[in-house]
Amino acid sequence: MQPTALSGLPAGVGEALEAEGVADLYPPQEAAVEAGVLDGESLVAAVPTASGKTLIAELAMLSAIERGGKALYIVPLRALASEKKAEFERWEDHGVTVGVSTGNYDSDGEWLATRDVIVATSEKVDSLIRNGAPWIDDLTCVVSDEVHLVDDASRGPTLEVTLAKLRQVNPGLQTVALSATVGNADVIAEWLDAELVESEWRPIDLRVGVHFGNAINFDDGSQREVPVDRGEEQTARLVADALDTEEEGQGGSSLVFVNSRRNAESSARKLADVTGPRLTVDERDRLRELAAEIRGVSDTDTSEDLADAVEDGSAFHHAGLAAEHRSLIEGAFRDRLIKCVSATPTLAAGVNTPARRVVVRDWRRYDGEFGGMKPLDVLEVHQMCGRAGRPGLDPYGEAVLLASDADTMDELFDRYVWADAEPVRSKLAAEPALRTHVLATVASGFASTRGGLLEFLENTLYATQTDDAGRLAAVTDSVLEYLAANGFLERDREGGTESLSATGIGHTVSRLYLDPMSAATMIDGLRDVCAVDDAAVEGAAAGAYERSAAADAADDGEDPGFGTYSRVGGDDGGETDADDADVDAAGDPASDITPLGLYHLVSRTPDMYELYLKSGDRETYTEICYEREAEFLGDVPSEYEDVRFEDWLAALKTARLLEDWADEVDEDRIAERYGVGPGDIRGKVDTAEWLLRAAETLAADVDGVDGDAVLAVRRARKRVEYGVREQLLDLAGVRDVGRKRARRLYEAGVETRADLREADKGVVLGALRGRERTAERILEHAGREDPSMDGIDADRSASAAATAGSGDGDDEGQASLGDFR
């Protein structure tokens, strides 16, 4: 079937596809057309990666737009959102407009309503529904990429509920779900009332095999001799073999999957010995430039190690890397400059990075819950293998699992090569998931009674899959109880029906996109300190208070999730002695609220990913816990009796990291001290920023909009956001002034925004290392009348003072963490 023969697409699209080289549709695409994607039929396409799934989605969306509709493309990762956007933008020539909306990037709120195609993450779509984005009603086509992720325990339920909501809002909605080949695609199709297109077909052949001894044994019965000399690494030999196999004049790149960050790094180091000697002079030059760029992203050891490996054409890839690191590596690997990437599973599910050969080195991964090394899911291994075969470059892709003995080889064949992927199973009936979604469902008006709620939940995959309807109802009831007890929902029993409505705070929590338990934790902590400090404000916050007070009374049981409210005497631990001399301790109630207290509060919330306690950390943080006991908001669990103490310490470690960041500690110090990578630091800071912003809103509810708590939270948030001490807050708020410039200006004697307007220009210029343009911009943003730097000489002493004060080397030109995004 030729693209020009398709009907229902915008004018010129068929020809454009042909020009792109699409002479004939792939069999699964053809099947999708026959199933009616172009006519608005819903469809589940369960096909391998890189077999043209995206085109199926495009056909659906473009034909929907041609009929005057609007399409939404749901992605699982932010990085994929930009990738898809770029891909879809080629239709702008045909009058199709594209917009993106993710947590950190919005192509302008209102403007989205005018876009034909919107790309967003599932969480963002959920949030947009909760906040009543008007264009949701206009959607006629929704595409869900990687739907098999509904199986994911933490994020799957969001996708599931979001699809159910979209379909309820708009019963005629065309739903196109793209899935990996899974065990039960038919069930997904049944759930979505969709046609099913299932296929194993791939445009590039994939040969899967197991290497053992001196050869790879492929699934088709063929063998490839790859002898491993004594003492030589199996992986290294396979990577070398792929590189030395010159087909189409190109040595093939490899992707090596391992099971930990550390393994990824050490593997990359070792494989550098394989890739290094095979580089051309030109490649070496370009890699040196790339390495310099990598070093510029961050000055941590991680960054340095990565750059070292990259100079030899090898790289590692895991979540400890900063986002820039990752995209630099992905790009250079796609451009065939980097010959080999050793990666954790980040890369298996992330952006498109095909390789000539995929080596699955580790097939087991540590799992704390499991209590040891757990074999990877079949689906996961299939996804890794699916990365083999670069379109247009390779005649076929090779995926190789490694076995060290014959028994393992047999097991790998049985377990992965011959096996079908597991069936997808909904994880919706877990309490944390329902807690969030039940509140949101009620708050945004999808249900107003218990019966209506259960009816709505009938539209989820969970309901389609389970034969035990009672379980969902039971979990729902316990969640309703929790939400009511914490004052997020009101329940009224009248006759046989139980009506549900969200309270003011319930609506707020839903819109803030907080886990209700996070909100409860934060409210609890904030109320604790406000109640002690400021009884007068109580009246203003009565709305939020009463509910919870009533809830307290209703709840006698010690449910750990509820938190305990009464802490006797918040200031019994002596003076809280924060590092900030600027805070007026005496007589200022907000001084009871220290940044550490707030960082700990948000860190012990379920929305913050836990930092690991390593050996020795227990003692370290137990000590800190006692030293700074007075700063914590809420009750400190007992070291000996309370199982929550461990979590409390883990949160304390996170809080300390944030405190260090807000104390201008260099990122390499932080990385070393907490055993994390630059990506982790940035992630923590980002999450804290988000949660503190939410806490600010909650504090306004508890303490009144101008309460001390609100101000304290805002200050703590800004300090994390800018990564500066209290004294630099004013300066760092000026546009173009960040962590480093603020510190240099301050050391040169320019301490406030007002100083910037008055200060000697020579001093300012000196502190900014003689950058005239930058200095002018900053003065302008600070509101100076005459920002011109014409004829000003940089003050040498200002420059010297600034350099000495900032503590890092001169002229390194290194970006700090605060520079990301």
Next chain:
DNA sequence: CGTCCATATCTGTAGACAGCATGTC
């Protein structure tokens, strides 16, 4: 007495969404 290698012991373990309002060196 220092070096090198073989063996025992210890240690630590994948991932990444959201709000809000615009910009670092």
Next chain:
DNA sequence: CTACAGATATGGACG
């Protein structure tokens, strides 16, 4: 109830 690779410490043989 469950593992295992890499880093580090330990110890012995050797020149």
